[in-house]
Amino acid sequence: MLRFLRSAMTAMTTARVPIPANGVDYRGKIVLAPMVRSGELPSRLLALKYGADLVWGPETVDRALIGTSRRVNPRNGIIEFTRGQGSIIYRIDPVREKGKLVFQIGTASPELAVEAAKLVAADVNGIDVNSGCPKPFSTSGGMGAALLRNPDKLVSILTALVDEVGKPFQIGVSVKIRILETPEETKALVSRLVKTGITGLTVHCRTTPMRPRERAIRDQLRMVADVCHEAGVACVMNGDVTTRNEGLELMKEYGVDGAMIATSAEANSSCFRPEGGLLPWKDVVHAYLRFCMETENRFGNTKYLLNMLIPSKEFHHSKSSKSYYDFCHVLGFDDLVPAALQVDEIMNLTHKSIFKNSAASQNQEPEGVDFSLPSQPTKQAVAV
Numbered sequence: 001m002l003r004f005l006r007s008a009m010t011a012m013t014t015a016r017v018p019i020p021a022n023g024v025d026y027r028g029k030i031v032l033a034p035m036v037r038s039g040e041l042p043s044r045l046l047a048l049k050y051g052a053d054l055v056w057g058p059e060t061v062d063r064a065l066i067g068t069s070r071r072v073n074p075r076n077g078i079i080e081f082t083r084g085q086g087s088i089i090y091r092i093d094p095v096r097e098k099g100k101l102v103f104q105i106g107t108a109s110p111e112l113a114v115e116a117a118k119l120v121a122a123d124v125n126g127i128d129v130n131s132g133c134p135k136p137f138s139t140s141g142g143m144g145a146a147l148l149r150n151p152d153k154l155v156s157i158l159t160a161l162v163d164e165v166g167k168p169f170q171i172g173v174s175v176k177i178r179i180l181e182t183p184e185e186t187k188a189l190v191s192r193l194v195k196t197g198i199t200g201l202t203v204h205c206r207t208t209p210m211r212p213r214e215r216a217i218r219d220q221l222r223m224v225a226d227v228c229h230e231a232g233v234a235c236v237m238n239g240d241v242t243t244r245n246e247g248l249e250l251m252k253e254y255g256v257d258g259a260m261i262a263t264s265a266e267a268n269s270s271c272f273r274p275e276g277g278l279l280p281w282k283d284v285v286h287a288y289l290r291f292c293m294e295t296e297n298r299f300g301n302t303k304y305l306l307n308m309l310i311p312s313k314e315f316h317h318s319k320s321s322k323s324y325y326d327f328c329h330v331l332g333f334d335d336l337v338p339a340a341l342q343v344d345e346i347m348n349l350t351h352k353s354i355f356k357n358s359a360a361s362q363n364q365e366p367e368g369v370d371f372s373l374p375s376q377p378t379k380q381a382v383a384v
């Protein structure tokens with residue numbers, strides 16, 4: 001108890017790193033973790049709907065973003081960073097994500113990090129450097145967890161981003177790390193990182209070799225929080241946080257400022273609800289499908305996430321779906337059918353639909369469903 005009170009008093013008396021005008025403070029927040037595939041726009045909107053305070057987008061490699069064009073989709077107002085005609089690298093909802101989106105970058109170069117971050121800086125509220133991903137596609141290029149073994153490089157990246165992106169665009173720069181093998185190593189690393197001008201640090205309570213199925217190690221968490229607080233930097237914890245309420249309890253227990261939810265949000269994003277308790281999967285899937293259609297999400301990504309959100313027994317019936325209409329038909333979401341038909345046409349999925357084409361071949365249409373589409377031509381997204 002005495003240790004907790006001492007830590008709390010220290011946090012109150014320590015100066016905080018100023019939060020830039022267009023940035024966000026990570027303190028007191030329960031947030032969505034950056035996840036490949038599971039962090040695309042519809043998933044972020046779903047998390048926000050259920051109460052996530054902030055959302056991280058999926059790691060985007062600097063070279064993938066450099067050379068893209070920014071355009072606004074006139075049908076839904078979504079900001080799209082595109083390469084060529086059909087390849088959308090990153091998407092942002094400027095209304096529903098306003099003040100709540102952190103862009104995570106995968107990089108091993110201060111110069112490339114700055115060049116890429118400048119492209120999105122005006123549309124996001126923070127730039128976060130991924131130095132925790134253990135996957136070979138990241139570490140083989142010197143990115144992700146490989147940066148933990150090269151602290152000089154990581155410090156140079158953060159310093160460059162703070163000076164050349166954070167300050168000019170008035171947004172915060174943060175970093176996500178993993179714990180190292182010993183508390184001494186972790187402390188030495190964190191002590192260097194918090195001096196770069198960052199506003200936040202997220203610590204994943206696993207070492208690089210550890211897999212998600214292995215229990216998170218929280219022994220170093222309070223120490224990391226103390227080092228961050230001495231420098232006025234917010235500390236967010238990650239690893240085995242399953243609900244908002246659990247996150248708030250862990251924040252109190254370990255003296256951290258925020259908590260990040262990952263895999264539990266993949267399974268049911270209502271884990272962010274302030275009221276507590278998970279909603280039925282069908283309610284969550286209905287909301288997710290609506291966001292997917294509103295944002296014209298890639299069908300492959302939608303199907304991947306539905307496989308996570310729908311119980312395996314139930315998803316068996318949806319496996320063969322090849323269009324948004326197919327999913328609405330199988331799941332009984334009749335109210336979403338008109339939108340499904342429109343987005344299938346826009347995304348060139350209509351001819352792939354199993355159930356619609358089956359009905360058409362038999363000269364049948366489901367009762368009460370109008371298969372006609374708006375007569376006006378589809379507008380093309382415009383670059384800005």
